[in-house]
Amino acid sequence: MPTSTNDGRRPSSPAISAVGLRKAYGDKTVLDGIDLCIPEGSVFALLGPNGAGKTTVVKILSTLIGADGGQAEVAGHNIATEPDGVRAAIGVTGQFSAVDGLITGEENMRLMADLNHLSKRKGKQVVAELLERFDLVEAAGKPVQSYSGGMKRRLDIAMTLVGGPRIIFLDEPTTGLDPRSRHNMWQIIRELVSDGVTVFLTTQYLEEADELADRIAVLHEGTIAAEGSADELKRTIPGGHIRLRFTDPSAYHSAATALREVQRDDEVLALQLPSGGSQRELRSVLDWLDAAGIEADELTVHTPDLDDVFFALTGNNAATPAEEAAR
């Protein structure tokens, strides 16, 4: 789907598009027809339980392995027929990262500069800038195996950026990080996007997808079970409601008697009405209150969170991916 621009340029083609991607290992089908369309400069999150096939999607799109069926374009290059074009445009970090623990952070960065054929002068300059940007100047001379988890992830991303990729695949970038490092990483990802980079993220954390992603796809049993913005996904499942709270008992009782399908909480004078949280539903409740001359002291709209969405799509007996990871 082309994205529109507000400066009059022609709409750009997607950064990543895929139709009917399939992959099986032996007789086990891992991907059973995956379609994707990811606009340039956006963050896309692929969510799924352990073993759902998230890393397999990243490996196919980054040309590390081939698909058994379907086709995809990354940065305008076909993954099967123009893998070199794809590789030149992307950066990949995560479970198969290129970081070498035995050498220093700076040496790792220099290696990446050489691999990207940067001149000595340019390489030195880019490495220095990235070490500074990722707060690794002090650690630059130390062997990477002495780094914390957060420092290693930062170095991994810094190394990926040496080649100036327009599209970055981040495979579970914050798994195992403490909350502070996770928030630092989120900030780094936001900065990448503000530079115009497209980010394809896989994550075990629903909260992470909610925080960062423009669009989220839930991978389940080989297909995309649902796709949309976090808000769109939350609206697809029941559980949302409007809550009205009163201080005046007589207003509360009038509203409770007149409104149908309402859940009462007499103790705190609150009413709960099922609602998808749409503007239309909200307006009709407000119009009704006005017409009846009833004034609520507080009106709040509750939508289900991504956990609810995840459970609804992948089965209630499953743990959330984050719970699974903690086991």
Ligand SMILES: Nc1ncnc2c1ncn2[C@@H]1O[C@H](COP(=O)(O)OP(=O)(O)OP(=O)(O)O)[C@@H](O)[C@H]1O
């Ligand atoms: N080389 C391989 N040979 C056989 N099976 C494989 C291979 N690679 C992956 N699989 C299987 O394919 C399925 C999907 O794996 P994948 O690593 O893509 O899942 P994932 O969603 O990234 O999971 P996780 O969150 O645990 O990393 C799993 O059942 C895995 O065991």
